Amino acid sequence: MNAKQTEPGRSPAPTTADEAGAPDEAPAMGIERIQAASVRTTGQAARTIRRLFDVARPGAVFSAPVKAGDRTLITASEVSVAMGIGMGMGAGGEAPSETGAGGGGGGGGLSMGRPVAVIAVGPDGLEVQPIVDPTKIALAFFTAAAAMFLAWQRSRAASRR
Amino acid sequence: MTRPIVIETRRGETVEVGPLRVTPETRVLLLRLPWGGWVWNRPSAVIVTGEGPERRIPIPDPWHGFRTLVGVLLALLAARWIVAFARQAIVIERDSSGG
Numbered sequence: 001m002n003a004k005q006t007e008p009g010r011s012p013a014p015t016t017a018d019e020a021g022a023p024d025e026a027p028a029m030g031i032e033r034i035q036a037a038s039v040r041t042t043g044q045a046a047r048t049i050r051r052l053f054d055v056a057r058p059g060a061v062f063s064a065p066v067k068a069g070d071r072t073l074i075t076a077s078e079v080s081v082a083m084g085i086g087m088g089m090g091a092g093g094e095a096p097s098e099t100g101a102g103g104g105g106g107g108g109g110l111s112m113g114r115p116v117a118v119i120a121v122g123p124d125g126l127e128v129q130p131i132v133d134p135t136k137i138a139l140a141f142f143t144a145a146a147a148m149f150l151a152w153q154r155s156r157a158a159s160r161r
Numbered sequence: 162m163t164r165p166i167v168i169e170t171r172r173g174e175t176v177e178v179g180p181l182r183v184t185p186e187t188r189v190l191l192l193r194l195p196w197g198g199w200v201w202n203r204p205s206a207v208i209v210t211g212e213g214p215e216r217r218i219p220i221p222d223p224w225h226g227f228r229t230l231v232g233v234l235l236a237l238l239a240a241r242w243i244v245a246f247a248r249q250a251i252v253i254e255r256d257s258s259g260g
Contacts, residue, residue, distance in 0.1 A: 117204065130221045141227070
C-alpha cells in the first residue's frame, strides 16, 4: 500500500526540507539555506530573550488599581522567569562528492508568579495586607525539616566512620 | 555596556489614588547569559506621598523570609556534609597508604 496517498487533485505535501528543495540542487545550496534559516532563528531568539527582561519592570509586579466599593486595591506579586536557548549547525562529508549539512536548536523556560500582598487605599488611608498561604508554608516546613534531618544523620554517620 | 548581573531597587510609575500618590518599589535580580537569562522581580515597598511627609511602607513577605531561612540552613548542612565526607576520604587514603 502506498503510504503517500493524496487526495485527488492535490499534490503531495513535502515532508522534509530535502524533499521541499529541488532534487538536483547543489549541496552547497543546502548549507546556504541552513545558514539563512540560522540567521532568522538567531534574530527571533534574540527578540524573545529581550522580551524576557521586560519582566524586570515594576509594572510586571504591581497590578493596575482596581476599585472595590470605597477602596482601591493594588495587587503585588513576585515574578520569576528563566529561559535558555541553544543552537548548532554543521556541515561535512566523507568523499568530495558527498557533503551534508544540518542544524538544530532547542530551548526551555520557566516562569513563576506568586501574589505577595494587597495594597488597599481607602478613606482611612493606605494598608498593606500580606497574602499568606499556611498550607504551602506547612508543607514546605515539613519537607525541609525531613530533608535537613536526613542530611544531618548522613553527615553524622560519615563523620563517625 | 549591559552588566551580566544586576541587583537593584526600581521604582515604578506613580499612581494617584484619592489624595494619595503611591509609587511601587521592587527589588530586581537580573542574570544575563549569552543565550538566555533569569529575572527575579519582587515587590519591596510602596512610597506614599500626598498627606504629610513621604512614607516608605515595606511589603511584608513571610514566605520570602521562610525560604531564605531554609536556604541558609540547607547550605550549612551541605557544607557540613562535604566537610565530613572530605575528612572520611582523607582517613581512607591515609589508611590505604599504610600511614
